Every structure is written in structure tokens, then in C-alpha cells.
Amino acid sequence: MKIIICKDYEHMSRFxxxxxxxxxxxxxxxxxxxxxxxxxxxxxxxxxxxxxKGRVDFSKVVTFNLDEYLGLSPDHPQxxxxxxxxxxxxxxxxxxxNVNLPGGITAYNLDGxxxxxxxxxxxxxxxxxxxxxxxxNGHIGFNEPGKKLYTQTHIVxxxxxxIKANSRFFDHxxxxxRKAITMGVGGIMRAKKILLLASGKDKAAxxxxxxxxxxxxxxPASLLQLHKDILVILDKEAAKEL
Ligand code: GLP
Numbered sequence: 190m191k192i193i194i195c196k197d198y199e200h201m202s203r204f205x206x207x208x209x210x211x212x213x214x215x216x217x218x219x220x221x222x223x224x225x226x227x228x229x230x231x232x233x234x235x236x237x238x239x240x241x242k243g244r245v246d247f248s249k250v251v252t253f254n255l256d257e258y259l260g261l262s263p264d265h266p267q268x269x270x271x272x273x274x275x276x277x278x279x280x281x282x283x284x285x286x287n288v289n290l291p292g293g294i295t296a297y298n299l300d301g302x303x304x305x306x307x308x309x310x311x312x313x314x315x316x317x318x319x320x321x322x323x324x325x326n327g328h329i330g331f332n333e334p335g336k337k338l339y340t341q342t343h344i345v346x347x348x349x350x351x352i353k354a355n356s357r358f359f360d361h362x363x364x365x366x367r368k369a370i371t372m373g374v375g376g377i378m379r380a381k382k383i384l385l386l387a388s389g390k391d392k393a394a395x396x397x398x399x400x401x402x403x404x405x406x407x408x409p410a411s412l413l414q415l416h417k418d419i420l421v422i423l424d425k426e427a428a429k430e431l
Contacts, residue, residue, distance in 0.1 A: 190400065190414055192421045194428045198388045201424045202231030205320070205384055208420070209236060210245045212318045212382070218249040220310075222319035222377070223277075224330070225254070225269045228386050229320055233277040240281045247283040251313050253306075255321070255330035256371035257292040259299075259344065267358050291342060292370035299370070303342040307376060319380035323387050326350045327395050327408035331371035334407045340375025344368060374412055383419040385410070387427040396423060397430040 195201040209232070212219050223229075239245050254269060263270035270290050278288055291306045292299075310316060321329050326348060332338055333348045346368055347355075356362040377383070387396050399410035400421060406412075413419050423431075 190416070190419050190421065192400065192423065192428070192431070194431075195422060195424050198231055198424050201386060201388055201422050202235050205229075205232045205386055205422050206235035206239060208384060209318065209320070210239055213245055213247070213250060216317060217246065218251065219317045220251045220253065220313045220315065222316040222321075222372070222380055223252050223254050223273065224320045224322050225256070225272045226322040228322040228388055230276060232320070232386065237277065237280040247281045249287075250283055251287040252283065252289060253310055253313070253316060253372075254290040255319075255377075256369055257290055258366040259292060259368040259370060260366045263290075267364075291372070299344050303344065303370065306342045306370075306372070310372075310376065316376075316380035317382065319377055319383045321377070321383060321385040321410075321413075323385060323392065323395060323399065323410050324351055325354055325391065325395055327399050327410045329374070329377060329385075329410050329413070331369040332374050332377075332409040334409060336406060338406045338409055338412070339373040341373045342370065342376060343373055345371055374409060378412065378416055380416075381418065383413060383416055385413060385419065385421045386423075387421070388424040390426040390429065392423075392427040393430040396421075396427050400431070 195204050257269045261268040326334050331345050333345060352365045356365050359365050399408050404411045
């Protein structure tokens with residue numbers, strides 16, 4: 190595990206975008222696992238900027254998103270589907286057929302949908318580069334702390350902490366979906382390379398706990414310490430308790 194401390198959010202965003210660009214230069218048909226949340230927004234902005242300058246070509250890139258709320262339509266402004274198109278896909282030359290997001294409102298056979306998602310990732314050759322944020326409780330994707338973690342894509346009941354944290358994007362906490370679909374920890378760990386981004390002082394405590402040398406399902410991100418090729422990219426504030 191390598192930890193890189195950047196001077197601020199902008200630097201962290203540029204640094205991580207450069208790694209994504211390098212990955213795509215090396216392998217134009219890279220399979221990239223993407224995350225939502227406020228943390229990777231700066232990286233997406235930088236990738237769009239570099240794309241507009243002609244420095245990166247997404248035409249062969251395949252993406253798989255980590256997670257999605259259940260019960261929100263893809264055009265709901267808080268759905269991760271909407272987030273990804275609005276903040277990234279609509280601004281680059283990615284092919285729509287190469288974009289994959291789990292779930293969707295029409296998903297009634299949820300177990301089947303979960304299995305299909307994992308199969309699709311496998312068929313695509315597995316994830317070359319996985320982008321991750323981290324929840325204040327140590328969740329990755331929507332793999333919430335608990336006595337056990339799931340390896341495969343699955344349906345999860347969101348913890349009260351996550352519902353509260355994510356309510357900042359909704360008009361009222363009652364509007365936050367209680368369930369979500371997420372890639373499992375196994376799917377994340379199978380990625381060939383992982384970039385975990387965290388910024389701001391409110392992430393400092395969980396970063397310390399997650400990368401302290403102890404592994405526990407109560408802090409799902411701590412499992413990442415076992416990955417062979419993980420880069421943790423922090424700004425100074427998020428690194429301040431290390
Ligand atoms: C959400 C997402 C995660 C994300 C996390 C942190 O609940 N499911 O994938 O990493 O919260 O979000 P933020 O970057 O806004 O702090």
C-alpha cells in the first residue's frame with residue numbers, strides 16, 4: 190500500500206486524474222471502476238479538462254460503477270446514474286454501450302441483477318483500475334460496517350450513519366433511499382489496481398483507522414490493506430491523523 194499526501198483537493202484531483210489518463214494511455218480499452226460522492230468530482234472535472242485538450246481518449250474505455258440507490262429512477266438528480274452522466278459521461282467521448290451501472294428502477298429480480306453485474310465485469314476481463322472514496326464509517330461503495338461483508342454484488346440496507354451523511358444531497362432525510370445495490374468487497378479486491386481518494390478533515394479519523402494495520406469488517410476499507418496494488422491519495426487535511 191502506498192499513501193500519497195497532496196497539498197490540497199485540487200492537487201489530489203489532478204494527481205488521481207493523471208493516473209487514470211496514464212492507465213488509458215497504456216491500455217486504451219481499460220476497464221475502470223468508478224465511484225460517486227463529492228470526493229472524485231474534482232478528478233472527473235480534471236479528466237474532462239484533459240479530454241477537451243485532446244490528452245485522453247475514452248472511446249474504448251469500459252466503466253462499471255460501484256453502487257446505486259434502489260428506488261430512484263435514473264433521471265432522479267440524486268441517483269448515481271444521473272450523477273455520472275451529469276458530472277462525467279456527458280462531457281467525454283465514452284460510448285454509452287461501454288457504461289455500466291448496477292441496478293436501475295426496473296430491477297425486480299434483484300439477485301439476478303446482482304449476479305449479472307458480476308458476470309459482466311468478469312466477461313469484460315475484470316477491472317483494471319478501481320476508483321474509490323470512503324464513507325465516514327469506513328464504507329467502500331455501499332459495503333457497510335458489520336459482522337460480515339459480502340464478496341459479490343448484493344443488496345444492502347444503508348446504515349443510519351450513511352443515510353444521515355448522504356441526506357445533505359436531499360431535501361429531507363426521509364427522501365434518502367434505505368437500500369442500495371453495491372459491488373461486494375470481493376469485486377473491489379479483484380481490481381488489478383485501486384485508487385482510494387479522501388479529502389478534508391472530517392475523513393482524517395477514518396483514514397487513520399482504515400489504514401492502521403488492523404483489518405476488521407467493522408471498517409470495510411481496512412480490508413484494502415491486503416491489496417497488492419493500492420494507492421491512497423489524500424489531501425493534507427485527510428492525512429492529518431496519520
Ligand atoms: C457514498 C458512496 C461511496 C462514497 C462515499 C463517500 O455513500 N456510496 O461510494 O465513497 O459515500 O462520499 P463523499 O466522497 O461524498 O464523502
